[in-house]
Amino acid sequence: xxxxxxxxxxxxxxxxxVFGDEVVIVNLYSGIYYSLTxxxxxxxIRTIQNYSVDEILADFSLIYEDITTENxxxxxxxxxxxxDKTLITEAQNKTAIKVEFxxxxxxxxxxxxxIEVFSDMQxxxxxxxxxxVDKNGWPLMKDQDKA
Amino acid sequence: MxxxxxxxVQFFEQAVAATFxxxxxxxxxxxxxxxxxxxxxxxKFSDTSVAQGILPAIEQIIVDxxxxxxxxxxxxxxxxxxxxxxxxxxxxxTEIKFSGEITGFNNQRxxxxxxxxxxxxxxxxxxxxIGILCMADARILPGFEMACxxxxxxxxxxxHHKISMVHAAAVGxxxxxxxxxxxxxxxxxxxxxRCLIGGLDYFGDDVCAISTFEEKPTVFSIYSSGKIHSxxxxxxxxxxxxxxxxxxxxxEKEIFFLAEAYKNYLPFRGNIKAVLMxxxxxxxxxxxxxxxxxxxxxxxxxxxxxxxxxGNEIFLQLAxxxxxxxFYNFNLGDNPEEIAGAVNDLIKQxx
Numbered sequence: 360x361x362x363x364x365x366x367x368x369x370x371x372x373x374x375x376x377v378f379g380d381e382v383v384i385v386n387l388y389s390g391i392y393y394s395l396t397x398x399x400x401x402x403x404i405r406t407i408q409n410y411s412v413d414e415i416l417a418d419f420s421l422i423y424e425d426i427t428t429e430n431x432x433x434x435x436x437x438x439x440x441x442x443d444k445t446l447i448t449e450a451q452n453k454t455a456i457k458v459e460f461x462x463x464x465x466x467x468x469x470x471x472x473x474i475e476v477f478s479d480m481q482x483x484x485x486x487x488x489x490x491x492v493d494k495n496g497w498p499l500m501k502d503q504d505k506a
Numbered sequence: 507m508x509x510x511x512x513x514x515v516q517f518f519e520q521a522v523a524a525t526f527x528x529x530x531x532x533x534x535x536x537x538x539x540x541x542x543x544x545x546x547x548x549x550k551f552s553d554t555s556v557a558q559g560i561l562p563a564i565e566q567i568i569v570d571x572x573x574x575x576x577x578x579x580x581x582x583x584x585x586x587x588x589x590x591x592x593x594x595x596x597x598x599x600t601e602i603k604f605s606g607e608i609t610g611f612n613n614q615r616x617x618x619x620x621x622x623x624x625x626x627x628x629x630x631x632x633x634x635x636i637g638i639l640c641m642a643d644a645r646i647l648p649g650f651e652m653a654c655x656x657x658x659x660x661x662x663x664x665x666h667h668k669i670s671m672v673h674a675a676a677v678g679x680x681x682x683x684x685x686x687x688x689x690x691x692x693x694x695x696x697x698x699x700r701c702l703i704g705g706l707d708y709f710g711d712d713v714c715a716i717s718t719f720e721e722k723p724t725v726f727s728i729y730s731s732g733k734i735h736s737x738x739x740x741x742x743x744x745x746x747x748x749x750x751x752x753x754x755x756x757x758e759k760e761i762f763f764l765a766e767a768y769k770n771y772l773p774f775r776g777n778i779k780a781v782l783m784x785x786x787x788x789x790x791x792x793x794x795x796x797x798x799x800x801x802x803x804x805x806x807x808x809x810x811x812x813x814x815x816x817g818n819e820i821f822l823q824l825a826x827x828x829x830x831x832x833f834y835n836f837n838l839g840d841n842p843e844e845i846a847g848a849v850n851d852l853i854k855q856x857x
Contacts, residue, residue: 371817374817376806378798378800379797383806383807383821387603387605387817388603389604391811392807392808392811394803477689494591497595498602498620499622
C-alpha cells in the first residue's frame with residue numbers, strides 16, 4: 360500500500376454515519392454492515408475525508424500516546440481491510456478535508472483498531488445463490504423453475 | 507449499467523403500457539383504497555388470486571373510498587394469471603442490490619427494485635403517481651412478502667412525503683407507543699405479539715412508518731401481520747389470527763394475519779414515548795437505560811439492509827427524530843406473561 364494514497368467512501372454502494380463514538384457502515388449491495396469504534400472510527404472519519412495513511416498517523420500522534428511501529432502497521436492493515444471489503448476506494452481528490460479535533464486534550468492509549476461485521480440482514484432473507492436468469496433476464500434462484 | 511435517463515424512461519413506459527393493457531382487458535379487477543400514514547392510495551389487483559396475496563397483511567389500513575382523488579394508484583398483477591411476461595430486465599442481475607434496488611433506475615422521479623426470491627418487480631413513478639408490482643406467480647408468493655407486501659412501493663411513497671419506513675416493531679396504549687428495535691432474532695416479533703395478546707395496541711412486528719417532521723415522533727401502522735418462529739409456536743397457545751402455511755425462505759417462521767381477530771387493537775398511529783431493545787438476560791423483567799448510538803445503529807443499519815431506496819438519509823432522519831426519546835434495554839425476564847404489563851407501565855410512566 361502506498362502511504363501517500365488518498366481514499367474516499369465507495370459511494371453509492373456504501374453508506375455510513377457516526378453515532379457518538381461509533382461509526383456504522385452499510386454495504387447496500389451485500390446487506391452487510393460494520394461497526395467501528397475507538398481508533399478504527401477515527402481512522403474511518405479521516406479516511407473518508409481523503410486523508411493519506413501518513414496524515415492519519417500525524418493526527419494520531421497528537422491524540423494517542425506513543426504510537427509504535429506496530430500501531431502504524433495496524434492502521435495500515437485496517438485501511439487495507441477497508442479496501443478489501445470495498446468500503447473505500449482510491450480518492451480522486453488530491454487534498455484532504457481537515458478533521459477538527461482538540462489537540463490540547465490529554466493523550467489516550469492507542470488500542471488496536473478493529474471492525475465488527477454484522478450479517479443478520481442477510482440471514483433474514485437467506486437467499487440462495489443466484490445461478491441463472493430467466494428468458495427476460497431476471498435472476499433466478501436455484502430452486503426456481505426456468506420461465 | 508444504464509447509460510442514459512432515456513433508457514430509464516423507456517423501461518418505465520414499457521412497464522406502464524403492459525400494465526394498462528392487462529387492466530384494460532381484465533374482467534376481475536379488485537380495487538381497494540388504503541391510508542398509508544395518511545396518504546390515500548388506490549390499489550388495483552388484476553384478479554382475486556393476486557389480491558389474496560397482498561391484502562390480508564394491510565387489511566387494517568383499508569378505508570372506504572372517499573370519492574376524493576387518490577394520491578397514488580398502485581397496480582398489482584402476475585404473469586401466471588395474465589399471461590403477460592415481466593418487463594425485460596434492463597440491467598445485468600449483478601446490478602441488483604441486496605435490498606432489491608436496481609442500479610441506475612432510481613432517481614427523484616423513478617424507483618425500481620427486483621426481489622429474486624419472489625420473482626417480483628416493483629416500480630414507482632413519483633411524477634405520474636403510479637406504482638406497479640408485478641410478479642411471476644402470486645400463488646407462490648413467499649410468506650415474507652405476504653407479511654410485508656408492497657414495501658418497496660410504500661417506502662418510495664413514504665420517503666417522498668418525508669416519512670420513514672423502519673425495520674422495527676411497535677406497540678402501545680392510549681397514552682403512547684414504544685418502538686422495538688433489534689437485530690434479527692432479538693425478539694422484536696415475539697415481544698410485540700406478547701404485548702398484543704396482553705391487551706396492548708399493535709402497530710406491527712417488523713416494519714412500521716415513522717414521521718420525521720411532526721413535533722412529536724409518531725409511528726404509523728402499515729402491516730397487521732405477525733411472525734413467530736416455528737420452534738416457539740407452542741409458547742403462544744392463545745394467539746388468534748389467521749395463519750398461513752408457507753414453506754419459504756423466511757427462516758421457518760409462522761405468519762399470522764391479525765386484522766380480523768384483533769381489529770380493536772390495531773390503531774392507525776401513536777406517539778412514540780421510548781425506544782426499546784429487547785434482550786434475554788434472564789431473571790427479573792425490567793428496563794435499563796441504553797446507549798442512544800447502539801440502538802440507532804441497529805435500527806438504521808437493519809432498515810437500510812431491508813428496504814430498497816433507503817440510504818444514508820435514514821441515519822440522519824432517525825437520529826434527528828428519535829434523539830429526544832429515552833432508549834432502554836428491555837430485559838424480557840423469565841416470565842413472558844409479564845411483558846405486556848411491563849411495557850404498559852413504562853409508557854404510563856413517561857410523561
